Amino acid sequence: MQVKSRDKKSSIFWALLGIVAVLTALRTGIGTLTSPGPGLLPLIGGLLMILLSLVVFAQAFSREARESERKWVRIGNWRIWLVTVCLFLYAFSFKKLGFTIATFLLLGFLFQLLERKSWLKTAMTAAATIFAVYMVFYVWLQVQLPRGFLGF
Numbered sequence: 001m002q003v004k005s006r007d008k009k010s011s012i013f014w015a016l017l018g019i020v021a022v023l024t025a026l027r028t029g030i031g032t033l034t035s036p037g038p039g040l041l042p043l044i045g046g047l048l049m050i051l052l053s054l055v056v057f058a059q060a061f062s063r064e065a066r067e068s069e070r071k072w073v074r075i076g077n078w079r080i081w082l083v084t085v086c087l088f089l090y091a092f093s094f095k096k097l098g099f100t101i102a103t104f105l106l107l108g109f110l111f112q113l114l115e116r117k118s119w120l121k122t123a124m125t126a127a128a129t130i131f132a133v134y135m136v137f138y139v140w141l142q143v144q145l146p147r148g149f150l151g152f
Helices: 002-028 040-059 064-075 077-097 099-114 119-140
Strands: none
Touching: 002 040, 077 099, 099 119
16 A cells, blocks of 8 residues: 555654664763753654654554545645645744744644634634643743734
């Protein structure tokens, strides 16, 4: 089957890329958990990439891959391209609109595109997600998030 073949090839590519990330991270220096070095996050990312690519590779041999293939055919290629365009627009508007507005618009659109729910449910889910991300990154980790032209 063509999809399984693509899954196998892409998982091998991502596993190799993960190996490169791990080797580069080890060469850069990972430090310790109390004093992390610049290679710690690339190490974790590379290991996750390898792990996930192995999962995709194993699933390419299973019967579930056929069901997954049918689901993606139903979604359609146009939605995949639309999500990609939305992510680029989000990246370009992030500083101008600010974290809150840009992320709310992106999540609202993606929730409606991928799984039709009521607009109220979509807005509440997007707002709850933004609140959780804001609490983790801005309050707990003290990461500065762009405020945008409206000040929030």
